[in-house]
Amino acid sequence: MEAYENESKKGFWNAEEDSVLTKYVKKHGTGKWNRIPKVTGLKRSGKSCRLRWMNYLTPDVKRGDFSEEEEDLVVRLHSLLGNRWSLIAGRIPGRTDNQVKNFWNTHLSKKLGVVDKKKKRKACGGVEAEGDCNSASSKERSGEGEKLLHESWSDDLMELGNMHEEIMRDDFGCSFSFPNSLFDLCTSPYYTQSFHHSFFAL
DNA sequence: AACTTGGGCAACCGCCGTATT
DNA sequence: TAATACGGCGGTTGCCCAAGT
Numbered sequence: 001m002e003a004y005e006n007e008s009k010k011g012f013w014n015a016e017e018d019s020v021l022t023k024y025v026k027k028h029g030t031g032k033w034n035r036i037p038k039v040t041g042l043k044r045s046g047k048s049c050r051l052r053w054m055n056y057l058t059p060d061v062k063r064g065d066f067s068e069e070e071e072d073l074v075v076r077l078h079s080l081l082g083n084r085w086s087l088i089a090g091r092i093p094g095r096t097d098n099q100v101k102n103f104w105n106t107h108l109s110k111k112l113g114v115v116d117k118k119k120k121r122k123a124c125g126g127v128e129a130e131g132d133c134n135s136a137s138s139k140e141r142s143g144e145g146e147k148l149l150h151e152s153w154s155d156d157l158m159e160l161g162n163m164h165e166e167i168m169r170d171d172f173g174c175s176f177s178f179p180n181s182l183f184d185l186c187t188s189p190y191y192t193q194s195f196h197h198s199f200f201a202l
Numbered sequence: 203a204a205c206t207t208g209g210g211c212a213a214c215c216g217c218c219g220t221a222t223t
Numbered sequence: 224t225a226a227t228a229c230g231g232c233g234g235t236t237g238c239c240c241a242a243g244t
Contacts, residue, residue, distance in 0.1 A: 011214095011237095012213075031229095032229090046229080047214085047215095047229090048213075048214080052213085054231095083233065084233090085232075086231075097231095098212075103210095103211095107210090
C-alpha cells in the first residue's frame with residue numbers, strides 16, 4: 001500500500017481519472033477506497049478517490065450557485081450546529097460538506113461580517129500569533145470547547161425534539177424560539193419536511 | 203499589454219473514531 | 224487488549240481566473 005501512497009499523484013483530476021473512478025464505483029460501489037489504486041491502477045490515494053467521488057462525481061451532487069432557500073438554510077443550520085459542515089450538508093439535498101464550507105467561507109461569512117481567518121492571518125504578517133490572530137486547532141474539536149458547545153445546544157435540540165408533532169402539522173413553515181435564547185430557527189415550507197427527516201435520523 | 207490583487211473553489215492535510223485483525 | 228486499517232471530518236492550502244491598476 002505504501003508504494004501506492006508514495007507514487008500518488010496530487011492536484012486536479014483529469015477526465016480520464018474521473019472516468020476510471022466512476023467506472024470502478026459503478027461496478028463495485030463505494031467503500032474500500034484504498035483498493036481503488038490497486039484495482040484500477042489510478043495513481044491516487046484511496047482518500048483522494050473518496051473525496052473526488054463524494055464532492056464531484058456523485059450523480060446527485062448539485063452544481064452551481066446556492067439558491068436563496070439553500071443560503072437561508074445554511075445560515076440557520078450554521079447558527080444551530082456551528083462548523084459541522086457534514087451535518088449541515090446532510091440537510092441540504094445535493095450539496096456536499098465541501099460546497100457548504102466553501103460557500104460559507106467565501107460568501108456568507110463575508111455577508112454576515114465574520115472575519116476571514118485567511119485574510120486575518122495575512123494581515124498579521126503571515127504568522128499565526130496568539131490573541132487576535134489565533135485560530136482554533138483541530139484538536140479543539142474533541143476538546144473542552146466542543147464539549148461545552150455541545151452541552152450548550154443539546155438542550156435546544158431536546159426542545160426541538162419535543163416539538164415534533166407541531167413541526168409535522170404546519171404546512172406553511174415553522175418558526176421556533178427557544179427558552180434559553182441560544183438560537184431561533186425558522187423553516188420554509190419547502191424545507192420543513194426534509195429537515196424533520198434529517199433531524200430525527202440523528 | 204503586463205502586472206498585481208483578490209475571490210472562488212477543488213483538493214490536500216492532519217486528526218479522530220470505529221471496525222477489524 | 225493492542226495494533227492497524229479505514230472512513231470521515233474540519234481546517235487550510237494553492238491554483239485558476241477575472242478585475243483592477
